[in-house]
Amino acid sequence: MNKTRLAKAKRLVVKVGSALVTNNGAGLDLGAIDDWARQIAVLRAQGKEVVLVSSGAIACGMQRLGWRKRPKSGHELQAAAAVGQMGLVQVYEGAFAKHGLHTAQILLTHDDLADRKRYLNARSTLTTLLGLGVVPIINENDTVVTDEIKFGDNDTLGALVANLIEADALIILTDQVGLFTADPRKDPEATLIREATAGDDSLEGMAGGAGSSIGKGGMITKVIAAKRAAMSGAHTAIASGRETDAIIRLASGEAVGTLLVSQTQPLAARKQWLADHLQLTGRLLLDAGAVNALKAGKSLLPIGVVAAEGDFERGAAVACIAPGGAEVARGLSNYGSGEARLIARKSTAEIENLLGYVDEPEIIHRDNLILLG
Secondary structure, eight states, X not given: OOOOGGGGOSEEEEEEOHHHHTTTTTSXXXXXXXXXXXHHHHHHHTTOEEEEEEOOXXXXXXXXXXXXXXXXXXXXXXXXXXXXXXXXXXXXXXXXXXXXXXXXEEEEOHHHHHSHHHHHHHHHHHHHHHHTTOEEEEEEOTTTOOGGGOOSSHHHHXXXXXXXXXXXXXXXXXXXXXXXXXXXXXXXXXXXXXXXXXXXXXXXXXXXXXXOSSSSOBHHHHHHHHHHHHTTTOEEEEEETTSTTHHHHHHTTOOOSEEEEOOSOOOOHHHHHHHTOSSOSEEEEEOHHHHXXXXXXXXXXXXXXXXXXXXXXXXXXXXXXXXXXXEEEEEEOSSOHHHHHHHTTOOGGGHHHHHSSOSOSSSBOGGGEEEOO
């Protein structure tokens, strides 16, 4: 048997969806959770490090509160998450304890990863826990999250965690057997994709929309998550969580479900952090000359900036927008939005006269800039 690239993975992120965790909303599936703990314990015994990203807090809370339909009110969703998180943690701790493993609860928001210090703290904490043999269990902090700071779905969170800890592989367990060429529920001609390149544009067209009423994602979010995880060199497997020993088999290199292979060189840590920003506080509109300079590996100078949009401080992550409106790069601005507006279209030599000082000769240094696309 030809082993897949996952056989060499030493550090893995396993993401389990709401439909699996709650048995399609019927309540926490204790048998499934016990089984995942057993499989992860096998991987730990093989010397592999595993982080578990678990959905299901809101769905579990809904079940505990006796709610049949997912509420639309933000406060009700947050209340359900708070109630459900207690149940999730309790069950996971008990399941892993049967195998002599300790677990740790980590709740994250996008703000935690957007702030450089908190990002580094999260990475240090996770790598320390892994070094101690602990299995970190991560969920989005739905109790405090708002639209501005949410990841949107736990597939995205799984990919960001894979990037954060520089994992070798992301395993996404779902209630589907993998990614098909079309929706198998609607198209009898649909066939399972065994292996493809993460980031292949054609995959998004095949993935369709959301899959269940219990969770937020669908196959499309998994395809996008694989593309994101590939940026740090992680391969992504999408497989059925109801498949016998799916985690063990995938980690041993067996072809289960769909494997989306990373073909990209891992980014430097700071640039990976920049790429993972889901929301940016400002935009710099560039002229064509500045776009060409960035693509040639140069820094962004004030003279190439046509305008600055938004309200941002020095050191903020901002988008660099080409004349046609596409985001071509993003980076850390050496100047706040007010200063950037003053020095836009001006030469570097004029900065001191305009501002009374010069922090840096460029608005974004090339070391703090990442090209997109």
